[in-house]
Amino acid sequence: MNRLGGAVALVALAVAGCSDPSPIALPEQTLVSLGREVVWTTDEPTLGVVRYGFTSGKYDRVAYPSAVDREDKSFSTEHRVTLFSWEPGRTIFLQLMDMTSDQRLAISREDSIRVDTPAPDGPILEWTMIDVGWGDAHLLTMPNTGKRILIDAGERRDWENVRRYFEAEEITSLDVVVGTHIHIDHMGGLVGSSSLSDDGVLGALDVGLFLDSPNKSASRSVHGEVLAAARDQGTEIDTVYAGDSHLTRDVLVWDPEVKVQVWNSGDGRLNAGDSNDEGALLNNDSIVLRVSFRNVDIVMGGDAEAATEGAVLDRHDETGGELESELLKIHHHGRDDASSKVFLDRVNARVGLIPTVRLELPYQGETLRRMSDRFMDIYASDLAIPLGIDLTGDDGHHVRMVTDGVGYEIIAIPSDSFHAPNKPSLEDAGAIEP
Numbered sequence: 001m002n003r004l005g006g007a008v009a010l011v012a013l014a015v016a017g018c019s020d021p022s023p024i025a026l027p028e029q030t031l032v033s034l035g036r037e038v039v040w041t042t043d044e045p046t047l048g049v050v051r052y053g054f055t056s057g058k059y060d061r062v063a064y065p066s067a068v069d070r071e072d073k074s075f076s077t078e079h080r081v082t083l084f085s086w087e088p089g090r091t092i093f094l095q096l097m098d099m100t101s102d103q104r105l106a107i108s109r110e111d112s113i114r115v116d117t118p119a120p121d122g123p124i125l126e127w128t129m130i131d132v133g134w135g136d137a138h139l140l141t142m143p144n145t146g147k148r149i150l151i152d153a154g155e156r157r158d159w160e161n162v163r164r165y166f167e168a169e170e171i172t173s174l175d176v177v178v179g180t181h182i183h184i185d186h187m188g189g190l191v192g193s194s195s196l197s198d199d200g201v202l203g204a205l206d207v208g209l210f211l212d213s214p215n216k217s218a219s220r221s222v223h224g225e226v227l228a229a230a231r232d233q234g235t236e237i238d239t240v241y242a243g244d245s246h247l248t249r250d251v252l253v254w255d256p257e258v259k260v261q262v263w264n265s266g267d268g269r270l271n272a273g274d275s276n277d278e279g280a281l282l283n284n285d286s287i288v289l290r291v292s293f294r295n296v297d298i299v300m301g302g303d304a305e306a307a308t309e310g311a312v313l314d315r316h317d318e319t320g321g322e323l324e325s326e327l328l329k330i331h332h333h334g335r336d337d338a339s340s341k342v343f344l345d346r347v348n349a350r351v352g353l354i355p356t357v358r359l360e361l362p363y364q365g366e367t368l369r370r371m372s373d374r375f376m377d378i379y380a381s382d383l384a385i386p387l388g389i390d391l392t393g394d395d396g397h398h399v400r401m402v403t404d405g406v407g408y409e410i411i412a413i414p415s416d417s418f419h420a421p422n423k424p425s426l427e428d429a430g431a432i433e434p
Contacts, residue, residue: 395414
């Protein structure tokens with residue numbers, strides 16, 4: 001049994017401006033079983049996760065409880081978490097992490113275990129946020145069919161980062177590419193920065209299908225280049241609309257066990273109200289997808305702003321359907337014009353992914369506060385709160401989620417992507433205190 005006297009500074013998100021709390025007792029943790037399933041109890045209800053890795057003191061993954069009945073967001077005294085990165089003969093080093101409802105954090109001493117039995121087989125869904133710095137690029141790998149779906153590809157210059165990732169993973173083809181909207185930091189990497197026919201995702205990889213939003217803008221030349229590149233390579237082009245799903249559109253049938261819903265697509269002209277800001281209009285055109293594998297749900301929506309989030313909620317109030325999801329790709333790079341309180345409340349995600357924190361911190365303060373208030377763990381290419389990762393300079397990592405449709409795990413994978421220099425520290429930005 002461990003009695004812990006304080007929280008790890010890099011792991012606890014404290015909102016700037018709050019006074020330091022008086023010393024308080026943290027929950028006791030009692031490890032009662034250890035194996036591929038880690039089971040422990042606490043003396044008061046907490047949210048519990050396991051962070052672990054293969055080197056003592058260095059943790060690169062976090063395993064979450066079952067998504068069934070939303071156990072991953074339930075405060076409980078009994079905790080059971082499945083580990084996914086199980087390799088026979090290797091020693092795993094782990095810590096238990098428990099958060100109380102008043103945001104006290106308890107972290108256990110390090111435990112280790114060596115298991116020689118093989119890991120169980122079964123279909124796994126993977127979602128990787130590729131480290132492209134500021135832009136968006138996400139790869140889904142289906143659990144049964146193995147189909148690969150790329151959602152956005154960063155800026156033109158980010159094609160080099162995407163290429164490096166694909167080469168490391170030995171990926172030469174994609175079944176589907178989705179362009180959430182036509183801003184260059186989402187579509188630029190699809191065509192790259194040169195006139196070479198093999199530049200960019202669409203030129204260098206074998207792509208079966210390109211899915212687009214219905215609203216376009218002639219002033220954004222990159223979109224025309226994307227369509228031209230797709231036609232040149234013989235890639236099929238199609239459009240998805242709000243309300244489409246795997247039940248109504250063959251282009252969204254990616255796996256027999258995966259449900260795909262389009263929550264928004266090209267509705268920005270309606271959602272942005274009286275705005276004359278073309279950027280906001282195009283952001284609100286973003287394709288918003290909910291991808292579900294058994295009990296685990298993922299929501300990602302490009303640069304959708306609060307207006308689109310509100311329209312999504314209104315549409316669901318009219319038609320019904322589930323909103324709660326385990327993982328949310330935070331919209332518009334985590335900027336405060338998205339991730340409204342009501343949207344975060346209704347989606348009720350446990351994990352939030354932001355492409356990068358430092359490049360956008362002056363615009364993210366309120367979003368980070370809202371996430372922290374809702375017990376959302378924050379992962380970015382340069383920050384992983386539960387892992388204690390806080391990177392500066394050109395270091396970065398890809399963020400990967402793996403799930404068997406019951407539990408899930410987040411893995412930080414070192415990348416060799418280039419980042420913008422001179423990123424401010426968290427303290428200098430003033431949005432949060434590490």
